[in-house]
Ligand SMILES: Nc1nc2c(ncn2[C@@H]2O[C@H](COP(=O)(O)OP(=O)(O)OP(=O)(O)O)[C@@H](O)[C@H]2O)c(=O)[nH]1
């Protein structure tokens with residue numbers, strides 16, 4: 001079946017990717033949140049001039065490569081960004097595959113994007129039950145008073161919370177740096193045994209899904225690097 | 227400026243842009259109908275607006291009309307060709323904080339983002355601005371915290 005073949009290709013790509021992640025200090029951080037909450041703008045603000053994303057074959061997915069040093073160690077960070085609109089249908093599991101941390105963003109001017117966090121979080125935890133995650137309240141420049149409010153979602157799930165603005169830069173770099181650290185910590189954490197088991201379960205799930213659904217096959221095609 | 231634009235709008239049949247202006251020499255209020263030709267569902271509205279703005283026969287009249295406005299008028303005409311109602315078409319230019327933007331098509335989402343861009347650009351700090359701080363940090367923990375009403379009243383969220 002054609003669908004399976006495509007999915008197979010993707011798995012192969014991701015196996016290679018996994019080796020790379022294991023060999024170096026290299027982490028993958030994914031970004032989740034509704035359309036137009038500012039995921040891409042945040043990424044661009046953090047990366048500034050370094051900003052040279054690699055587009056996947058559709059506009060659905062953008063990969064930003066970032067290099068940084070922590071202590072005296074060189075760390076390669078792959079940021080995965082995708083459009084909320086695309087993912088709204090159903091996100092290909094490969095997006096979550098081998099992610100070491102997740103940044104969840106909402107727009108302080110739109111309640112619905114805050115409410116939808118629970119959907120994003122639920123999906124994230126289906127694939128990555130363990131990885132560090134944070135909640136980011138973006139666009140505070142548009143409504144500074146909002147920073148006097150507390151948002152319960154993060155507290156309830158024990159997630160770090162940041163008030164940020166991609167426009168004026170408030171707390172953007174702080175948030176990204178802390179998430180890179182947490183991604184590394186997660187990766188180096190020996191409690192990984194648990195994660196390996198989970199991963200096997202995930203892969204199992206992944207295959208089952210791809211066999212059953214043509215749409216996933218289409219999405220898989222989109223994930224190939226240009 | 228010889229012509230002072232007062233209002234502009236569209237006419238769907240045939241597709242035209244209508245301009246009401248004052249001739250500053252004669253002080254007379256006039257209406258000018260500019261037919262939009264060779265314009266289809268697939269035309270690039272931004273380019274069409276630019277061409278119209280530069281058009282030798284119309285540019286003097288359109289001096290006070292921004293290219294953004296001309297683009298918007300083209301979009302209205304195009305939406306009509308695409309079978310959208312005027313009401314729907316106009317609503318795509320407004321931000322409704324309760325609207326679920328995940329469900330929009332690319333074009334409509336781009337319009338919403340264009341609206342958002344105004345505030346974004348207004349508040350934006352550029353790398354070359356004096357006092358720009360790359361890793362700007364503000365601690366909001368100290369601010370008195372009140373529960374957000376968005377957390378009230380629901381559904382096990
Ligand atoms: N005022 C303000 N506006 C912002 C900020 N960040 C983003 N925006 C606006 O929000 C719009 C959407 O931002 P994007 O970065 O494209 O949002 P996204 O989450 O990547 O959206 P999708 O990729 O479609 O899911 C931008 O066009 C900006 O106008 C911010 O910090 N402050």
Ligand SMILES: [Mg+2]
Nearest residue numbers: 039040082083
């Ligand atoms: Mg984006």
